[in-house]
Amino acid sequence: MSGLRIDHESWILVGDGEKALFFRNEGDADYPNFEVLRVLEHENPSTSDQGTDSPGRRNDGPGSHRSAMEETDWHTLEKHRFAKEVADALYKAAHAGRFTKLVVVAPPMTLGDLRKAFHKEVSSRVVAEVDKTLTGHPPHKIERILSTKD
Structure with a gap:
């Protein structure tokens, strides 16, 4: 529980690496009422479904010893890319003056x-x-979790 006081018309971003929920508080700090503005979802299959190549190998110097390289974690890379996409969407909204508090x-x-x-x-x-x-919770439960003190 967070005990936040979220002002009227503040925006709330609730996100993870695969989903982002954009809300605006239509209520006030005492009685929040989150209105869904936008939902972004990013399909992100597991690494095994995204990458089929075996890990690379490298030569460790003179001789015939070779080491395997770590396999690329495509799933985590996509989570990082999605965060950038969410940040870009917020930049466009901020630049257009759509919110003052986030x-x-x-x-x-x-x-x-x-x-x-x-x-x-x-x-x-x-x-x-x-x-x-909190991306798996409905708006009313997110309101309660964020506004209730421990």
Whole structure:
């Protein structure tokens, strides 16, 4: 539980590496009412479904010793790319003046990716960050989780 006070018309991004929910608080800080503005979903199959090549090998120097390279984690790479896509969507909305305050809710890895990808026009509007995965919850439950104190 976070105990956040989210002002009227603030935007709330609830995301993870595969889904992003954009809300606007139509209520007030005491009685939030999240209206869904947009949903972005990114199909991200498992790494085994995306990459079929076997890991590469490299020569470790003179002689015949060779080491296997680590296999590329395509699933995680797609999560990083999706965070950039979400950050770009928020930049366009911020640049158009559609929001002045933003609450970001995401698991730690996604939160870090978003921080790196946010343009200063977006990061200057972030009023709170919550490191939770809430994309599977309906809006009324997200409202309750974010506004209820421990």
